[in-house]
Amino acid sequence: MNRLQHETSPYLLQHAHNPVDWYAWKPEAFERARKEDKPILVSIGYSTCHWCHVMERESFENEAVAAFMNEHFINIKVDREERPDVDQIYMEACQAISGSGGWPLNCFLLPDGRPFFAGTYYPPRPMGNRPSWSRLLEYMIHNFREEREKVEAQAEQLTDSIRRSDELFLRAPQGKEAAVAVDRNYLQALYRQMAQQFDRTYGGFGGAPKFPGSMGLKYLLRHHFYFDTPEALQHVQLSLDKMIGGGIYDQLGGGFARYATDQAWLVPHFEKMLYDNALLVDLLVDAYQVTGAERYRRAITETLGFIQREMTAPGGGFYSALDADSEGVEGKFYVWEKSEIETILGDEAALFCAFYDVSEGGNWEGHNILWRPYDEKAFSARHNMALPDLQESLKRSRELLLAARSHRVRPGLDDKIILSWNALQIKAYARAAAVLGEEQYKREAVNNLHFLWEHFLQEDGEGFYHVYKEGHRQYDAFLDDYAFMIDALLAVYRLTFEAEYLEKAAELTDWVVTQFLDEEHKLFYFTSRKQSDLILRRKDLYDSATPSGNSVMLANLLQLSILFDRNDWREIAEEMLRKVQDTVGKYPTSFANWAASLSATVFPPLEIAVLGREAETTIRKLREHYLPGSIIMLSETQNDTFPLLRGKSVTDDTKIYLCQNYSCQLPVSNIEALMTQIEKTK
Structure with missing residues (x-):
């Protein structure tokens, strides 16, 4: 067995019996590479990756291939879900070289960690335009030894390209005049841009392979709310109906596969990821609020039933993924x-x-x-x-x-517990509990939030870990972990109205600003100041399979700046908005979660305060309505702790205040009157 036997990642443990002398991403691998002046091979994948399994069987289990790798390279295996920061850097190198990426990702590095070549899957024999894995290894070691100057130059060029890639995103209009460019016309143009990618037959965006695109669909519901655009709502319904009716949805057990390989959602890539299901439940809750359609309620309950049955750890927390394969065959289960x-x-x-x-x-x-x-x-x-x-x-x-x-023989389970994905699932439970009124969902949200706080908090109380399994936790948490955790705290606050969750959200936000903010560009790095095992710090900007940490932090800052009247957070959020508006306007489906926050500059968030002894009953009725981005506070007694509640008297009668930018209308006593006020704000 190699060194991976000491790891907890299911993906790394899958490779623990390989004859390859694998290291995990640990300092000793780089120390040996520098000492022996050997190139580093970093092979990156994840436990439910089909082609990762294929390449392992074909190459990494081959004694002769392994012997060559061991003699000439320092070999590192990385679970991309444990180290998304490592994957992010070297995937960009791969895309710069070939124009595409994927997993397994195989990247060749100088001993100091700079990449000089990267690719994805390589077969045991030449196939199409791909060389065999053995031939590629021979070519890489020849270049490293005989063409070292060229390899060094290539590594420097690639590293510089990765370093500068963030700047492409930041080429936004400069000056204060740029801040007023986001208006109703901007949002209408953004919608038209997004609508050009509608699949009007099967729903979703674009052709095969077909990913759920939950953030884009969420944005369409928001656009419909503000602009009363039937086409936007119809496309969300078409998309959800086709997905729920498709093979991408498990018709027996509930839950969604990662994507469909065809345009009609029939043939899934059968792996199931925690984050997809969490995001789709969140979207389905929105759709249920807007339409009241029973089919969406059923999909919510079936999907959460799948999470409870197959993805929930006995002691708390949620597992990461289910494999596409069982008995070595994709989809057999x-x-x-x-x-x-x-x-x-x-x-x-x-x-x-x-x-x-x-x-x-x-x-x-x-x-x-x-x-x-x-x-x-x-x-x-x-x-x-x-x-x-x-x-x-x-x-x-x-x-x-x-x-x-x-x-049947079950698909493999990736049983590591990831902070960010768990936070997404907690938010999904909290939102389902609030709208469907299910007490079990409320218990899941609250109990698992406390589980994360207890098991991921670092020993000195300064920051969190990223991953946990069987009592072992490791790797400093990334921006996504903190951003999604803050979002989950806000969701649980909106469910329980217990102030401790707001206080914790504020505490974490201050930590993120201190540890992750790029003071020059006012965007957040993916890694904290104290992390030191990467060649550079990157920013996570695109909304891809999950929303970017930056876009979620933007939404968090916008909400918390109102809840706590924190002008420092407000200024960061405004600068982030100014930076991204040009790019989001051009590529809205790639930045759909950013787009939601940009709409808040045109339609300021609804600030709703419900006060009185029957406030909780009133809130239950309010939750029947879709009110995107709204900030809701409740108090049954006089409460001057938070700005939105300050100075508002509590009487026997329920009073509902609708405010924007702390400017409040006259209070009303029922939801119908409140909805009339809300309609006039659009």
Whole structure:
């Protein structure tokens, strides 16, 4: 066994028996590389990565290949989910060289950590335009030894390119005049830009492969709220309906796969990630508030049922991911033969198979992925069935098949607990609890938030760790961890209205400003000041699979600056907005979470204070309404602690104050009157 046996990452442990002499990303690897003047090979992936498994079987388990790697390179394995900072830097090197990226990511470094070449998957034999892995290794070591000056020059050029890449994003209009450019016309143009990428047949954005795009869809709901744009709402509904009805959604167990390989959402890449499901629950809560559609409520409860059943650690916290593969075959756990279904369901099989598109020949590689190509109402009419009878029959069948599926060999579980992804899931639970009124969801949100605070806080109380597993935690937390944690604290405050969560959010925000802020550009670095094992500090700016740490911190600062009347936070947020407005306007789907905060410059956040002995009852009714970006506070007694509550008297009658920029309208006593006031603010 190699050194990875001492790690806790499931991905690293998968490689612990390789004949390759792997190191983790630890100082001793770099010390040896410098001492022996050897190039470093950094191979980056994650536990549910299909092609990572393939390359391991083909190359890293090969004794001859491993012997060559061990003789000529210092070999480092990195779990990109444990070290997103490492992945971020070397993925950019790969994209600079080839124009694309992916995993496994294989990057060749000088002993000081600067990259001189990077690529993704390499086969054991030449294939297409790809050399074999062995040939590439020979070429890299030849260049390192015989063409060292060229390699050094390439490394310096790549490193400089990575260093300057943030500046491309920051080329925004300068001066105070730029701050007034965001207006209603800007937001309308931003929407039109986003609408050009609508898939108007199957929903979502663009063609295959198809990712959920939850942040873009959330922004469309916000745009519809302010501008009453039916097309925006329709596209969100089309997208969600096609996803929920597609193979990307687990029709038996709930929960979403990472993406679909086709345009119609039928064929998923079967891995399930915690963050996707958390973000989609958050979006579904919005959609349910806007439409009241029962299908969205059902998708929320089924997805959270999947999280509870398969992704929740016994002692607290949520696991990271489920693999696409089981028994070495992608999707084997999830697909069906028609004969299996007929054996399990008996007389009800024909109806189930007709509804879920199950056939003898299958709908994917000779097998059947369950999906819903038909509308329930139309299907029941065509089969002369009452709709409730159809729904009850399908429900019975799903339960029987789910029980049968539970006896199959399960996909691999990545059981590490990541701070940022857990925070996203806590927010999802908190929002579902608030809108659906489910006490179980409230317990999950509150208990797991306390779990994170207790288990991730560093021993000296100064900062958090990034990852936790079986009592072992490591790596300083990154910007995402703090930003999402603050967002989760705010979500739990809006659920419980207990001030301790606001105080903790403020405490963490001060920490982030101290440790992560680039004082010159007023944006946040991905790593803290105290981290020292990287060649440079980068900024996380794009909203990709998850919202960027910067865009979430911007939203946090905007809210907290109002809640605490902190002008220093307000100034940072305003400078961040000024920096990004030009780029967001050009590429809104890549910066959708930024776009949500930019809309707050045109439509200042609604500040709602509910006071009185029946305040909690009033809040429950208020939660039925979609009010994006609103700041809500509740008090049943006189409370002058927070600016929004200060000076507002509490009487037996409920009073609801609607304010913007601390300027309040006359209080009203019911939600209907409040909604009338809100309509006039648009």
